[in-house]
Amino acid sequence: MFDIKWIREHADAFDQALAKRGFEASAARLIALDDSRRSHITKLQEAQERRNSASKEIGKAKGSGDDARAQELIDEVAQIKAFIQSGEEEERRLNSNLEAEMAVIPNLPHDDVPEGEDENDNVLLRAHGEKPQFTFNERPKEHFELGETLGDMDFTTAAKLSGSRFVVLKGQVARLERALGQFMIDLHTQENGYTEVSPPLLVHDAPLYGTSQLPKFEEDLFKTTTGHYLIPTAEVPLTNLVAGQIVPEDTLPLRVTALTYCFRSEAGSAGRDTRGMLRQHQFQKCELVSVTTPEQSLEELDRMLACAEKVLQKLGLHYRVMTLCTGDMGFGARKTYDIEVWLPGQDAYREISSCSVCGDFQARRMNTRFRPADSKHPVHVHTLNGSGIAVGRALIAVLENYQNGDGSISVPEVLRPYLGGLEKIG
Missing domain, CATH: 1.10.287.40 (Serine-tRNA synthetase, tRNA binding domain)
Structure with missing residues (x-):
């Protein structure tokens, strides 16, 4: 706004x-x-x-x-x-x-955002790590091939239960997904200074308007018969924790995180990523949200990006960071960094996190302000949000990057404490 x-x-x-x-x-x-x-x-x-x-x-x-x-x-x-x-x-x-x-007018980009039309005009900021070198001769398998071979990733039963773009995870793969989510939320709360929140997964339309999902993207949302919406991301309830408030300046920057299920209709993605878990109607994500003063927000964006990168670094995954061009940014963002993880099964980089600064765009819609110490008049806060990170896509990345020639999956060292010391699944 x-x-x-x-x-x-x-x-x-x-x-x-x-x-x-x-x-x-x-x-x-x-x-x-x-x-x-x-x-x-x-x-x-x-x-x-x-x-x-x-x-x-x-x-x-x-x-x-x-x-x-x-x-x-x-x-x-x-x-x-x-x-x-x-x-x-x-x-x-x-x-x-x-x-x-x-x-319905998008946010204005920062002056240093590269101009462009789509993802082809995004700019590489940096890369981390190296692509894995496999000792077996066959081509690396995609995650759904690995999961189905293990018998713990079932798309057929999910389709009978719910339709397309759902999956049933079982056994060790389900346990690995749970370990990933717990690892992320522990990292962000214990090392990165975020406060954990367990928010509602159903919200009214006002919070969705506040974070700019409504009215622009209503077709991407699931609406219940009671008029509630299933959250497309925990950004919605987390950011709206301060809606309608004058936030004390000494509490800023405010940093909160949540590990939740998210729900998206994927209305605009017909025919894209129809195989596997890359684009699901229901998925888990560890969300990061910050509320800052205007002077803090760009520095906070860099900090948030570093927190999301730390997840992949500790998992030992190769990735690159892209600065999104003006034509590829989200509706409410002023500047966005995407983290793209390397998936050897696809032989491609795929987005696993986006970190964005929104300026006062959301704050105006939510009527969220703070009163600077040197001013009698309250001003709007700045808001930021980022994935820290998408759990399902992290599961995909671990399966594909840690696969072995016999179809088993080595467990990244940082996850082993969450799996009772297990070093390999399958």
């Missing part, structure tokens, strides 16, 4: 920033809507002033015995009241129209 006053004062810069994201110029249209709204509000204020003055004149007219004039004024006040009543409804409509128009 944007400040219409800022758009008025920076109309050209606003449109230029939108153009970098491939979005049409919108300043003139938004300003015109605001002009209509402000003009109507002025008329309402003038009517209210006239109603007040006319009410006073009624008393004077009656006091002087001028009943005819008093009746004229009474009739005038009645008309003004009717106008105000309908005018207040019109004001709400005009406010709603302006808000609806701004709600």
